[in-house]
Amino acid sequence: MRKITTDIAIVGAGSAGLCAAYQARSAGAEVLVIDENHRPGGQLFKQLHKFFGSSAHRAGTRGYVIGRELLERVEKSGVTVWLDSVVYGMEKDRSIGVIHDGENIVVDAKKVIVATGAKENYMAFPGSTLPGVMGAGAAQTMVNINRVLPGKRIVMLGSGNVGLIVSYQLMQAGADVLAIVEAAPKIGGYGVHAGKIRRAGVPILVGHTITRAIGEKEVEKVEIAEVDDHFRPIPGTEQIIEADTICLAVGLNPMTELLWMAGCRFCFIPAFGGHVPMHDANMETTVQGLYVAGDVTGVEEASSAMEEGNLAGVSAAASLGLLTFEAAEERRKEILGRLDTLRSGMFGERRRTAKEKQLAETAAYEAGRRE
Amino acid sequence: MEGIIYTGVPSKEELAAAPGVPSRERMEKGRVACIECVQEIPCNPCESICKFGAITIGSQITNLPHLDGEKCTGCGLCVANCPGLAITVINRAFSSDEATVDFPFEYIPLPEAGDTVDAVNRAGEVVCQGRIVRVTKIPAYAGTAVISMAVPKEFCDEVRSMKRLPGEDIDEE
Ligand SMILES: Cc1cc2nc3c(=O)[nH]c(=O)nc-3n(C[C@H](O)[C@H](O)[C@H](O)COP(=O)(O)OP(=O)(O)OC[C@H]3O[C@@H](n4cnc5c(N)ncnc54)[C@H](O)[C@@H]3O)c2cc1C
Ligand code: SF4
Numbered sequence: 231m232r233k234i235t236t237d238i239a240i241v242g243a244g245s246a247g248l249c250a251a252y253q254a255r256s257a258g259a260e261v262l263v264i265d266e267n268h269r270p271g272g273q274l275f276k277q278l279h280k281f282f283g284s285s286a287h288r289a290g291t292r293g294y295v296i297g298r299e300l301l302e303r304v305e306k307s308g309v310t311v312w313l314d315s316v317v318y319g320m321e322k323d324r325s326i327g328v329i330h331d332g333e334n335i336v337v338d339a340k341k342v343i344v345a346t347g348a349k350e351n352y353m354a355f356p357g358s359t360l361p362g363v364m365g366a367g368a369a370q371t372m373v374n375i376n377r378v379l380p381g382k383r384i385v386m387l388g389s390g391n392v393g394l395i396v397s398y399q400l401m402q403a404g405a406d407v408l409a410i411v412e413a414a415p416k417i418g419g420y421g422v423h424a425g426k427i428r429r430a431g432v433p434i435l436v437g438h439t440i441t442r443a444i445g446e447k448e449v450e451k452v453e454i455a456e457v458d459d460h461f462r463p464i465p466g467t468e469q470i471i472e473a474d475t476i477c478l479a480v481g482l483n484p485m486t487e488l489l490w491m492a493g494c495r496f497c498f499i500p501a502f503g504g505h506v507p508m509h510d511a512n513m514e515t516t517v518q519g520l521y522v523a524g525d526v527t528g529v530e531e532a533s534s535a536m537e538e539g540n541l542a543g544v545s546a547a548a549s550l551g552l553l554t555f556e557a558a559e560e561r562r563k564e565i566l567g568r569l570d571t572l573r574s575g576m577f578g579e580r581r582r583t584a585k586e587k588q589l590a591e592t593a594a595y596e597a598g599r600r601e
Numbered sequence: 602m603e604g605i606i607y608t609g610v611p612s613k614e615e616l617a618a619a620p621g622v623p624s625r626e627r628m629e630k631g632r633v634a635c636i637e638c639v640q641e642i643p644c645n646p647c648e649s650i651c652k653f654g655a656i657t658i659g660s661q662i663t664n665l666p667h668l669d670g671e672k673c674t675g676c677g678l679c680v681a682n683c684p685g686l687a688i689t690v691i692n693r694a695f696s697s698d699e700a701t702v703d704f705p706f707e708y709i710p711l712p713e714a715g716d717t718v719d720a721v722n723r724a725g726e727v728v729c730q731g732r733i734v735r736v737t738k739i740p741a742y743a744g745t746a747v748i749s750m751a752v753p754k755e756f757c758d759e760v761r762s763m764k765r766l767p768g769e770d771i772d773e774e
């Protein structure tokens with residue numbers, strides 16, 4: 231097996247990975263970015279809508295444009311990018327196994343940054359295996375990347391930002407969204423996204439769930455019902471909607487497989503999507519020299535993924551001695567300041583609390599280990 | 602229950618309390634932005650896009666956008682650049698019986714000037730007919746069209762968009 235070495239290897243070329251690469255390269259590190267997709271940018275490339283966030287993070291710009299700009303910057307800086315290359319494993323010594331150009335290669339990097347993002351949750355109900363039931367992210371890839379409409383009459387389950395945005399994009403592509411069904415008593419995503427959906431005449435049914443998909447060979451009808459305080463369907467409240475597609479937008483969970491293999495410690499934080507890797511304020515995990523950034527550390531947003539990427543890139547470069555302690559500290563302070571403003575307000579507060587818990591659990595674990 | 606978080610439609614109280622919604626007097630004087638952004642979210646492109654300094658959010662990015670009605674010229678740049686599509690430009694001085702509502706629209710087909718369309722409220726319900734005055738699609742709007750629509754004055758506090766036009770039917774193969 232061929233073995234190659236580099237200063238910093240980054241798994242994932244999404245918002246987080248690309249920012250980390252740029253920072254590390256700017257500090258003078260030799261950087262290799264690996265992504266299994268044939269296009270870099272991760273989630274950004276599916277996002278045709280104008281982004282939220284601060285103007286400093288290019289909000290108001292469409293997601294794919296942000297992705298293109300990040301990529302150009304990274305390519306100009308002299309980072310090596312391997313696309314169509316799957317990282318299938320990581321050893322405890324942080325060496326990683328990659329299939330690149332049909333060849334099995336071991337990459338031995340002095341520092342590794344994992345920025346693999348998150349994947350969709352699924353939900354089972356009677357009929358959920360019928361063709362026509364799919365993840366909202368899959369539906370989004372179909373309309374925005376492959377330009378195919380998954381169906382014409384759609385019911386969306388989940389009113390978080392993903393459910394709201396994908397509903398909007400399905401309508402833009404020409405489908406009808408008949409309802410957004412949400413088990414919680416409140417809409418999960420931003421009010422302004424919900425507002426667009428309502429102006430298009432789509433009802434958002436809070437306190438409801440899908441109880442059944444009905445159809446012979448594919449989805450023909452969807453049964454929904456009201457739920458009680460324990461999210462149990464209330465008998466007698468069932469309604470039937472004639473639909474050909476059900477999209478599930480019931481959350482994301484971090485793609486942490488590589489980190490488990492490498493022996494990272496985890497903590498459980500539901501607000502972040504489940505088990506998330508412990509990491510310190512420099513984004514370093516409990517495995518020395520292994521850093522994380524973006525949705526893999528807990529599902530948030532592109533703006534925060536970019537800043538965590540910046541932080542991981544600066545920290546990894548600094549630990550190689552490429553930045554003075556003072557220079558690194560100064561940059562970290564700026565980045566942490568921006569992250570702090572992002573994690574505020576009625577939606578951000580929850581993520582701030584979650585991140586504080588993650589950092590505190592890491593500190594407690596590290597203290598225990600030193601004793 | 603009422604309110605943006607339960608229905609996706611801001612309640613009367615939420616709109617009354619929103620610092621981005623101009624006064625009735627200001628709307629009577631002519632074109633002015635009406636920012637119906639009522640939730641503290643980390644977002645501020647409206648502030649940076651306004652060349653006249655009429656929108657303030659400040660360093661705390663989750664603050665609600667505040668409109669200075671005196672500085673706002675009604676130029677409409679913010680309408681196309683708000684990712685939440687939460688801004689319209691209202692002109693109650695358009696004519697003696699009509700007002701215009703300029704709103705962002707991202708569906709195809711687009712209407713054309715002179716068309717009569719169904720004008721809808723914040724919940725997508727048709728409230729009256731609207732007459733399309735202008736459709737603007739320029740590079741500075743980055744893919745979003747802004748549609749200026751005239752409606753009877755009494756409906757201009759209600760009307761916020763138009764009903765989607767039927768597209769060419771996509772054939773099943
Ligand atoms: C519908 C939707 C709308 C959104 N809208 C907004 C918005 O308006 N504003 C905002 O700020 N955020 C938004 N987001 C969130 C934002 O897209 C993500 O938070 C952000 O992209 C996360 O970046 P990331 O780099 O952590 O992960 P990703 O972008 O997911 O990138 C991870 C990359 O890692 C690669 N990868 C994973 N595993 C491997 C492996 N084993 N080997 C090789 N490569 C691998 C993947 O191919 C992928 O390219 C939205 C998300 C969705 C789904
Ligand atoms: S309409 Fe023009 S002047 Fe008024 S707030 Fe918007 S961008 Fe500023």
Ligand code: SF4
Nearest residue numbers: 638644646647683685
């Ligand atoms: S750009 Fe739109 S959604 Fe964002 S803060 Fe301004 S008005 Fe609200």
